[in-house]
Amino acid sequence: MGCFLTNSSVGKKFVMSISGCFLVLFILFHMSMNLTMLFSRDGYNAICEFLGANWYALAGTALLAAGVAVHFIYAIILTIDNYRARGKQRYAVTVQEKGVSWASKNMLVLGVIVLLGLLLHLAHFWAKMQLVEIMHSEFATATVDGVTFPVAPTNGALLMAVTFSNPVNLVLYLVWFVALWYHLTHGVWSMFQTVGFANDTWYPRLKCIANVVATLIFLGFAIVAIMCYLNSDVYIAEALQLQ
């Protein structure tokens, strides 16, 4: 059985679909954690502590990394296949066909933006949180208004406030979320199509579900980021006082 997942077009797409589905579920999970910030920064920090360098969090992280890797590597393989299949000679004139979404034709570009955003995100947060715990290294430090202070790996709320106090970061993250939104508007219904759960009755429903999921994810992340930006002074001051 195993080989059709690597050597047949439908099998490869199946892997894309399943890994994509997994990533969507993770993002929804991540978003729900972030939303805790809206109600309780302590609550958010409790989650950060819970998902430290323990075995289940590490296992989860490894699985997630594998999911991203598989999704991305398969995307590259499929794109190379498809580029070859298109042939050397390209059309002089092309058009956007009626009813074909822009996102569907630019999934790789969107995916690369999402991945770059992910790297930035890992540098901003994961490197200062779980990685610190794994490596037992020194706490990361942050400098705001000329004051440098350490940030504990479990103090996610403070890290968020620090990160989004910089408007450049906010803009970068919003661009990232927009790319993700586009990626998901196509990706979410597409994964149903690829596993064979779709028909003419369900296309409008699936596309609606995709738009709802993508928009929820966009809003969920964007609201928290914007809130952190707007309230960064307060959050940082309160957190420093506690320390």
Add this chain to the structure above:
Amino acid sequence: MAYKLEAKIPAGELAQKWSNHKAAIKVVSPANKRKLDIIVVGTGLGGASAAASLGELGYNVKIFCIQDSPRRAHSIAAQGGINAAKNYQNDNDSIYRLFYDTIKGGDYRAREANVYRLAEVANLIIDQCVAQGVPFAREYGGLLANRSFGGAQVSRTFYARGQTGQQLLLGAYAALNKEIAAGSVKSYPRHEMLDVVVENGEACGIIARNLVTGEIERHGAHAVVIATGGYGNVFFLSTNAMASNGSAAFQCYRKGAGFANPCFTQIHPTCIPVHGTQQSKLTLMSESLRNDGRIWVPKKMEDVEALRAGKKKPSDIAEEDRDYYLERRYPAFGNLVPRDVASRAAKERCDAGFGVNETGLAVFLDFKTAIERLGKDTIKQRYGNLFDMYEEITDVNPYEQPMQIYPAVHYTMGGIWVDYNLMTTIPGLYAIGEANFSDHGANRLGASALMQGLADGYFVLPYTIGDYLAKKIQAPKVKTDTAAFDEAEKGVRARIERLFAIKGKQSVDDIHKRLGNIMWDNVGMARTKESLEKAIVEIQALRKEFYADLKLVGTEDSFNVELEKALRLEDFLELGELMARDALNREESCGGHFRSEHQTPDGEADRDDDNFSYAAVWEYKGIDNAPEMTKEMLDYEFIKRAKRNYKD
């Protein structure tokens, strides 16, 4: 030397003839079949089904088509349906009734035994196609649906929307693919047969041109089957596909195969009228439309003039001012009279000045009554794709205004003469489907072409060819380095060189259009002695012009569509003359052949059974010589011939 025509019709009761014959003919053992090669030219319903069935039996089959895939053959364009006497509708249909309708529809110019066999195996075709996955229309109970067609008073036509030909061909093509995958059939797409090779009086192969590379190839076989369809494109404008041609059949004729009843041409009554000089082909509107559509022209000349001037819309004309001329003239069959009758009736009205468009060559096909009775949705379900196609072509919405239609050349009943085994006068050379002459007499009923193609290919030829091949089981592989092949290839090369050497001024299409005009004006829906004699003279002159003034560009050793067309036109230029000669000889009116001199006082065809109850089989005598005609007398043992009556 005239032919000695042996139709090989088995003795016995009509209903037993085919069974008796099958029991009597020889079969080839599986071990011997493996040693025998068969060439099938053409991949329409006849060719594809024959090649698939022969491959299944174990023969080595090579199949040739001029298109890029066997699936493109023009059978695919058949819209309406396929007949079979299943009697699923419980309307008292039977094999005999299908046989009777077909032979009557053909105006008693077909062989009884052949037509009975056709009706007999028609039921098997439906079963076969269902098993192949042809998605025939079904009723809510899950059983097969039927509709009515011209020339029948029962509902016996099976259909798949307006794409029955396509679906049946895809079924046969799938069967062919199965055999190609199994290795028993080898496919040669984009290959055109340019000659049949005859050695010791028997067909032993063909010369084909690879249309991509221009290479001339030799292919040997123990038997050759011609399934290349009809020659309606001699008229330039017809409902045939652009590349449909009579050349393969004509090469057989040149090599000595008899050509029977070439003048029997079917003019289909429901085509979109000609609109200008830039037109390349005519589009058929399915006969099935006559199930629900009513054909009419205005009763009053002032309405005709108002329509032509655009002052009135057809829908403005009151019911009592409309002349539903088919319902008026033929109350029993109404709009569902056979094609030849419907076409002539349209011509009669237009000749009388009642044609409804600017050219005066159109009548209305109106769905108003049907839409009122059944609702727009039902009509849309039944004919939606046809209505859309009509609107795309004419820019008129047929749900609101009636369609305009006019007769156009559609099918040729004439073709290569074959015996009951479908073998031509050349042993080892077979002709099936539209390419032969055998089953439709002087007029073909709707939904019978698909029936004949598949009957020949699935259920007749695979048996009858064994009778000939049984004699060949000792024969070695056919060698293609013999003198016969050398000579045939030399002939083909010479033909091509000759055409390139002309270096004249007129393109193939220029000349073909002129041939088409000569044919339509003189050998069309109504023919007279004068028009036919004129046609012969004009075609001969045009042929001279062709050899003196043809402009052929490109090279012979490359993909060259102009060369393909030129070779086909060269054959049409002889075939057209042959058609005119045959029409001239047949001093009667029957079916699609209407001699104006021979009509009844009320304008119906006046058949002459005493003098013309025969198939006219023509023998080639060289390009500049008149061909010689041999008669195959048609004996009607089982049915009494009557004047065709669709009135009551």
Add this chain to the structure above:
Amino acid sequence: MNFTLKIWRQRDAKSQGAFETYKVSDISADTSFLEMMDILNNNLIHEGKEPVAFDHDCREGICGMCSLHINGHAHGPSQAVTTCQMYMRKFKDGSTIVIEPWRSAAFPVIRDLVVDRGAYDKILQAGGFISVRTNSVPDGNAIPIPKKDADESMDAASCVGCGACAATCKNGSAMLFVAARVSSLAKLPQGRVEGARRAKAMVAKMDELGFGNCTNTGACQAQCPKQVSIAHIARLNREFLCAKFQD
């Protein structure tokens, strides 16, 4: 009407091609696109030049022979028709029309606008059939088929095999074509018997011939002259995956 035509000319598969510009004039609005090409070709012949090679046959939109990528659209800007069914009234008088052949690695150019679509035949030969012998079949009404299933099968079976799907797809994927056949047969009890084998064999052949992977853009469906739905692709995916997981 008058038009400027930019047409791809290429001698054969091995040669380099290039665009050439031609002008046609006095074209009636009721002329079909291919008749306009006929007129151009007749003019070229009279000028002693080689006519533009293009595939066409039935000119009724059913044989699937015609192709042409016109102004960026497979089968031209009209919806749901083949090139042969498109009429010049759809174009603006005086406009420039760019005409290209199907471009896909699996459809090499034979000459000018003619491509080799033999790959589609090969895919069907891999399994696009029901293995019944002539004459060894039950009565046509022996197995009732729900009307809905027969209709859906017919929807898929209206594919004409023209190649527009693969030619349009940015991935050069033939999935719509393959799916149409698989789905059409899968909806019928007769076709179910070999369903698993068929889906696997046809997908394998499609991959082998160098067609791309479907990324569900739906461009194929948008350009399909017969409006075959990508729902059939979903069914093919289902058929294929179920078959593979049962192996």
